[in-house]
Amino acid sequence: MIQTPYLLFLGDAPDQLAAKVAQGIKDWRPENAVGQLRMEGCGADLGIRDMSLEDAQAAGAKTLVIGVANRGGYISKAWKEVLVKALQMGFDIASGLHNLLRDEDELVAAARVNGRTLFDVRIPSVAYPIANGVKRTGKRCLAIGTDCSVGKMYTGLAMDAEMQRRGMKSTFRPTGQTGILITGGGVPLDAVIADFMAGAVEYLTPDNDPDHWDHLEGQGSLFHVSYSGVTMALIHGGQPDALVLAHEPTRTHMRGLPDYALPSLEDLRDTALPMARIANPACQVVGISVNTQKLSDAEAADCLARIEDRMGLPTVDTFRYGAGRLVDALQAI
Amino acid sequence: MIQTPYLLFLGDAPDQLAAKVAQGIKDWRPENAVGQLRMEGCGADLGIRDMSLEDAQAAGAKTLVIGVANRGGYISKAWKEVLVKALQMGFDIASGLHNLLRDEDELVAAARVNGRTLFDVRIPSVAYPIANGVKRTGKRCLAIGTDCSVGKMYTGLAMDAEMQRRGMKSTFRPTGQTGILITGGGVPLDAVIADFMAGAVEYLTPDNDPDHWDHLEGQGSLFHVSYSGVTMALIHGGQPDALVLAHEPTRTHMRGLPDYALPSLEDLRDTALPMARIANPACQVVGISVNTQKLSDAEAADCLARIEDRMGLPTVDTFRYGAGRLVDALQAI
Numbered sequence: 001m002i003q004t005p006y007l008l009f010l011g012d013a014p015d016q017l018a019a020k021v022a023q024g025i026k027d028w029r030p031e032n033a034v035g036q037l038r039m040e041g042c043g044a045d046l047g048i049r050d051m052s053l054e055d056a057q058a059a060g061a062k063t064l065v066i067g068v069a070n071r072g073g074y075i076s077k078a079w080k081e082v083l084v085k086a087l088q089m090g091f092d093i094a095s096g097l098h099n100l101l102r103d104e105d106e107l108v109a110a111a112r113v114n115g116r117t118l119f120d121v122r123i124p125s126v127a128y129p130i131a132n133g134v135k136r137t138g139k140r141c142l143a144i145g146t147d148c149s150v151g152k153m154y155t156g157l158a159m160d161a162e163m164q165r166r167g168m169k170s171t172f173r174p175t176g177q178t179g180i181l182i183t184g185g186g187v188p189l190d191a192v193i194a195d196f197m198a199g200a201v202e203y204l205t206p207d208n209d210p211d212h213w214d215h216l217e218g219q220g221s222l223f224h225v226s227y228s229g230v231t232m233a234l235i236h237g238g239q240p241d242a243l244v245l246a247h248e249p250t251r252t253h254m255r256g257l258p259d260y261a262l263p264s265l266e267d268l269r270d271t272a273l274p275m276a277r278i279a280n281p282a283c284q285v286v287g288i289s290v291n292t293q294k295l296s297d298a299e300a301a302d303c304l305a306r307i308e309d310r311m312g313l314p315t316v317d318t319f320r321y322g323a324g325r326l327v328d329a330l331q332a333i
Numbered sequence: 334m335i336q337t338p339y340l341l342f343l344g345d346a347p348d349q350l351a352a353k354v355a356q357g358i359k360d361w362r363p364e365n366a367v368g369q370l371r372m373e374g375c376g377a378d379l380g381i382r383d384m385s386l387e388d389a390q391a392a393g394a395k396t397l398v399i400g401v402a403n404r405g406g407y408i409s410k411a412w413k414e415v416l417v418k419a420l421q422m423g424f425d426i427a428s429g430l431h432n433l434l435r436d437e438d439e440l441v442a443a444a445r446v447n448g449r450t451l452f453d454v455r456i457p458s459v460a461y462p463i464a465n466g467v468k469r470t471g472k473r474c475l476a477i478g479t480d481c482s483v484g485k486m487y488t489g490l491a492m493d494a495e496m497q498r499r500g501m502k503s504t505f506r507p508t509g510q511t512g513i514l515i516t517g518g519g520v521p522l523d524a525v526i527a528d529f530m531a532g533a534v535e536y537l538t539p540d541n542d543p544d545h546w547d548h549l550e551g552q553g554s555l556f557h558v559s560y561s562g563v564t565m566a567l568i569h570g571g572q573p574d575a576l577v578l579a580h581e582p583t584r585t586h587m588r589g590l591p592d593y594a595l596p597s598l599e600d601l602r603d604t605a606l607p608m609a610r611i612a613n614p615a616c617q618v619v620g621i622s623v624n625t626q627k628l629s630d631a632e633a634a635d636c637l638a639r640i641e642d643r644m645g646l647p648t649v650d651t652f653r654y655g656a657g658r659l660v661d662a663l664q665a666i
Contacts, residue, residue, distance in 0.1 A: 130559050131558055131559040132559070132589075132590070133558040133559065133587075133590045133592065133593060134592070135592070189527060190526075190527050190528040191526055191527065191528065192526070192527050193523075193524055193525070193526060193527070194522060194523050194524065194525050194526070194527060194530050194562065194563045194566070195523040195524065195559075195560065195563070197527050197562045198558055198559055198560070198561070198562060199559070222565075222608070223611055225464055225466040225531055225569035225570070225572075225611060225612050226463050226464040226465070226466065226528075226531055226532070226569075227528065227531070228531070228565045228566070228569050228608075228611075229527065229530045229531060229562040229563060229564075229565040229566030229569070230527045230528070230562060231562075231565075232555075232561045232562040232564075232565040233527070233561065233562030236558035236559075236561050236562070237558070239558075254466075256465075257465070257466045259466065259467070259468070260466060260611070263611075271607065271608070274604065275555070275561075275604070278556055278558060278561075278593070278596075279558050
């Protein structure tokens with residue numbers, strides 16, 4: 001686990017979008033972020049306190065989290081000065097960048113000398129077991145998509161937050177870099193060795209109280225030929241009690257695959273549910289999460305109503321309207 | 334690619350079963366094996382010429398292949414003497430052992446000094462791409478199982494051999510250690526990083542002549558929760574034109590999973606075919622390969638007849654009766 005709270009490093013992020021990871025932490029775990037550190041030329045602002053390394057340390061920050069995508073795929077000299085100083089002061093550093101902290105000799109040396117840890121959250125740090133398929137106690141919910149990047153992580157985080165508000169027992173279980181940085185732990189599933197994928201998911205969602213819900217972050221799509229194996233491992237390793245179908249209604253083809261049409265929500269339901277029931281015969285599809293970001297308010301309301309009517313399941317945009325109805329559906333199981 | 338022909342190293346294999354990999358090479362690519370090297374106490378015998386390293390080199394062998402599972406999971410001192418001498422004489426060494434050649438300092442040093450290569454075929458040696466899903470030319474056949482270890486590799490090798498006999502264009506495409514050692518190349522799919530599984534399968538089965546068949550070695554099972562993600566990646570990366578259902582009729586539960594029943598062949602067909610048609614809408618289930626090893630001749634004949642009658646598809650045991658009827662079915666596509 002990465003130690004919290006964090007100082008969020010925005011570096012010289014050109015715009016708000018480049019600081020997406022930091023934004024996710026601020027939105028979902030504001031208590032994890034004591035402040036932001038912005039360098040000259042930074043075009044992003046999370047609206048939280050600007051802090052120097054010294055300010056953040058005084059405020060209790062343990063880890064500097066790189067909350068930004070870097071330009072050109074390398075860690076610049078300007079960044080490195082800040083990062084080395086942070087290590088010298090006693091911060092750990094966590095990053096989800098493609099280029100790894102551990103490949104930067106100066107950072108490795110500074111971490112070693114100062115007894116600090118570099119967390120490259122894209123790389124597994126655990127030797128996961130092979131899945132054993134044994135039924136676990138507690139309940140699990142998984143969002144599965146008609147495509148990649150349709151709002152599965154957001155859906156899981158929103159359902160977890162709603163359960164927390166209701167005083168229910170609930171944990172968000174990240175399977176990607178952003179989710180891992182938001183919560184401080186998880187499994188970078190797309191970087192796990194094939195034989196251990198399902199075992200990594202079992203490891204991530206262990207036995208729990210009978211009334212506890214894990215919200216397992218979805219990845220890929222059973223219908224996305226590049227990543228369907230990862231989705232399959234989530235379904236079988238996660239042995240979910242509940243599936244939420246996730247969809248983006250304006251997508252014209254599968255992400256990155258211009259020749260592949262999206263499946264219908266019916267196709268997704270009819271494909272995923274039998275697969276899920278291999279690992280958990282009691283699994284149900286409980287609701288639908290639609291990302292209506294590209295629609296107007298009126299269009300979104302209309303889109304949700306039509307899908308709900310067609311599918312006979314609670315259908316929401318968790319960003320616009322919250323996850324209350326999906327949590328109601330889980331409570332009814 | 335591993336250089337052929339091989340000298341097959343049986344070491345001190347306690348019995349024939351421990352020499353399964355060497356047996357596979359001798360059965361399927363006898364032209365790849367100039368002889369066998371057996372040490373004192375070896376209880377296995379492939380029935381081919383016993384050779385010293387010197388004999389094998391004189392006979393043209395390029396690579397010493399460790400065709401045996403070693404005891405206790407380590408490479409013994411007695412083995413190491415032979416392996417170091419082989420490297421000094423100019424052999425490469427190839428191994429599918431769990432404990433890697435590259436982790437043995439003496440072997441690494443001897444390989445370096447003598448300019449030889451150590452092939453650990455369990456470990457990918459290529460940075461595979463992410464799958465792009467683009468339709469490829471040529472045809473592909475994939476055996477998919479009701480369970481793991483039901484004869485998928487054997488089925489693929491038998492169909493390839495039958496096509497070769499008929500003068501058809503055909504290649505067996507290994508996805509596991511034994512298959513890779515048999516043919517000299519392939520993808521160790523269970524050791525590939527999750528995000529690149531389907532891409533590795535695309536890499537393994539590239540564009541080819543319109544009348545060429547790839548026989549892609551199957552792995553796992555869509556119904557085996559430990560490995561179903563690997564199977565999924567094979568189906569979507571391989572974009573097969575034809576599926577062969579593989580089955581072992583005496584299995585009482587999924588391999589290693591006592592709480593999981595086997596699916597019926599109907600379940601397998603109805604689950605796998607829609608998934609395969611995402612990547613290749615023309616995909617068909619063409620036949621059934623049943624491993625009747627544990628049945629008498631009469632029981633086997635009866636079992637095959639019943640399944641064929643029930644499923645309406647050519648149903649064979651390729652070991653007992655050859656793959657002719659499966660190849661007939663592919664020719665009819």
